[in-house]
Amino acid sequence: MAELKNFEADRETAWCPGCGNFPLRTALSEALTEMDLNPEQITMFTGIGQAAKMPHYIKVNGFNGLHGRSLPPAVGMKLANPEMTVIVESGDGCSYGEGGNHILHNIRRNLDIIHLVHDNQIYGLTKGQASPTTGYDIKTDVQTHGINAEPFNPVRFAVGMKASFVARSFVGDREHLKEMIKAARQHRGYALIDIFQPCVSFNKVNTYQWYKERVYKLKDHDPSDYEAAVRLADEFGDKIPIGIIYKEEKPTFRDRIPFLGDRALVNRKVEVQDMEYLLDEFK
Numbered sequence: 001m002a003e004l005k006n007f008e009a010d011r012e013t014a015w016c017p018g019c020g021n022f023p024l025r026t027a028l029s030e031a032l033t034e035m036d037l038n039p040e041q042i043t044m045f046t047g048i049g050q051a052a053k054m055p056h057y058i059k060v061n062g063f064n065g066l067h068g069r070s071l072p073p074a075v076g077m078k079l080a081n082p083e084m085t086v087i088v089e090s091g092d093g094c095s096y097g098e099g100g101n102h103i104l105h106n107i108r109r110n111l112d113i114i115h116l117v118h119d120n121q122i123y124g125l126t127k128g129q130a131s132p133t134t135g136y137d138i139k140t141d142v143q144t145h146g147i148n149a150e151p152f153n154p155v156r157f158a159v160g161m162k163a164s165f166v167a168r169s170f171v172g173d174r175e176h177l178k179e180m181i182k183a184a185r186q187h188r189g190y191a192l193i194d195i196f197q198p199c200v201s202f203n204k205v206n207t208y209q210w211y212k213e214r215v216y217k218l219k220d221h222d223p224s225d226y227e228a229a230v231r232l233a234d235e236f237g238d239k240i241p242i243g244i245i246y247k248e249e250k251p252t253f254r255d256r257i258p259f260l261g262d263r264a265l266v267n268r269k270v271e272v273q274d275m276e277y278l279l280d281e282f283k
C-alpha cells in the first residue's frame with residue numbers, strides 16, 4: 001500500500017516562498033500515492049532549471065541531466081524497462097526551447113512517457129529572461145523593449161502533430177492537476193501536460209490571479225475530436241481551457257518493434273542461438 005510520506009525527500013528546497021512548484025510537487029506526490037505507486041516504480045528525468053530540481057525534492061529514482069536533454073535518457077530507460085513509470089519533468093525553457101527538438105521526435109515515436117512541463121512562461125533559474133512561452137508584450141531585464149518573436153503555443157503544436165495525449169492544467173487547481181497526471185499515466189503513449197506554474201519572483205504578469213481569471217475546465221469536450229482540439233488549443237487569451245485537449249489511441253514505439261518485448265531487459269534471457277548468424281561472420 002503506497003503512502004504519501006514515502007515520496008517526502010528529507011531536504012530543504014531552494015525554491016522561493018509561494019513558487020508554483022510547491023503545489024505541483026504536492027499534486028504529483030498525491031497522484032502517485034493514489035495510484036498506489038511506490039518510489040522504486042518511478043524514474044524521473046529532468047534538465048536544468050527550477051522545475052528541473054524536482055527529483056531532489058521528491059523521493060523517486062532520479063536523473064538530473066543537461067538543459068533541454070531530459071527526454072533522451074528517459075527514452076533509453078523506457079526502452080530498457082517498460083515496467084518502470086517514466087516521468088520527464090522540466091521547465092518551459094528546458095522543454096520547448098533548448099529541448100524543443102526532442103519533443104517533436106518523441107511525439108513521432110509515441111513511447112509511453114509522461115512529460116510534465118512547469119510552464120511559468122519565463123526562465124526562472126537564470127532570473128527572468130524570456131522563454132519560448134513568454135507573452136509578446138512582456139518586457140524583461142534582457143528583452144527591455146519586449147519580445148521580438150511570437151510566443152510558442154505548446155498545446156497547439158502537440159495537437160497539430162497529433163500527439164497521442166495533450167493536456168493543460170494549472171497548479172492553482174490541485175484536484176484537476178492530479179486528475180490529469182492520473183489520466184496521463186493510464187494512457188499508452190507519450191503524454192504531454194503543459195502546467196501553468198506561476199513564478200512569483202520573475203513573472204509579474206502571468207500571476208496566480210492572471211491564470212485564475214482565465215482558466216476554465218473543459219466540459220463535454222470529446223478529446224478524440226481533432227478539429228475541436230485545434231480550436232481549443234488556439235484559445236489562449238481572455239479564456240484558456242484546461243483539461244485533456246486531444247487524445248488518440250495509436251501504436252506506441254514498442255508496438256512497432258515487437259522484438260523489444262514487454263519485459264525489462266534485465267528479466268530477459270539472452271537467446272545466444274538467435275545471434276549465431278551474426279557471430280558466424282567473425283569465424
Ligand SMILES: Cc1ncc(C[n+]2csc(CCOP(=O)(O)OP(=O)(O)O)c2C)c(N)n1
Binds near residue numbers: 090092
Ligand atoms: C545549453 C544551456 N543553455 C543555457 C543554460 C542556462 N540556463 C540554465 S537554467 C535556464 C533557464 C531555465 O528555464 P526553464 O527551463 O523555464 O526552467 P525554470 O527555471 O523556469 O523552472 C537557462 C537558460 C544552460 N544551463 N544550458
Ligand code: SF4
Binds near residue numbers: 020050
Ligand atoms: S524563481 Fe520563480 S520558478 Fe524559480 S523558485 Fe522562484 S518563484 Fe519558483
Ligand SMILES: [Mg+2]
Binds near residue numbers: 049121123131
Ligand atoms: Mg520556466
